[in-house]
Amino acid sequence: MDDSVQKSCWSVTVKAAVGLAGIILLAWLFAGSESLAVIAAS
Incomplete structure (x- = not known):
């Protein structure tokens, strides 16, 4: 069972x-790589 x-x-x-x-x-595909970097950093 485990x-x-x-x-x-x-x-x-x-x-x-x-x-x-x-x-x-x-x-990334829809927003572009630079936009995703901004989202990930915030």
């Missing part, structure tokens, strides 16, 4: 990381 819980936890973590990367990529 194996399935740990595997599920990693699955959620990976999906969250990929989702966040996708959102950042879309923001």
Whole structure:
């Protein structure tokens, strides 16, 4: 049972990381690289 819980936890973590990367990529594509740098710095 512990194996399935740990595997599920990693699955959620990976999906969250990929989702966040996708959102950042879309923001970069639509806003431009310099705008994203301003957003990330603030």
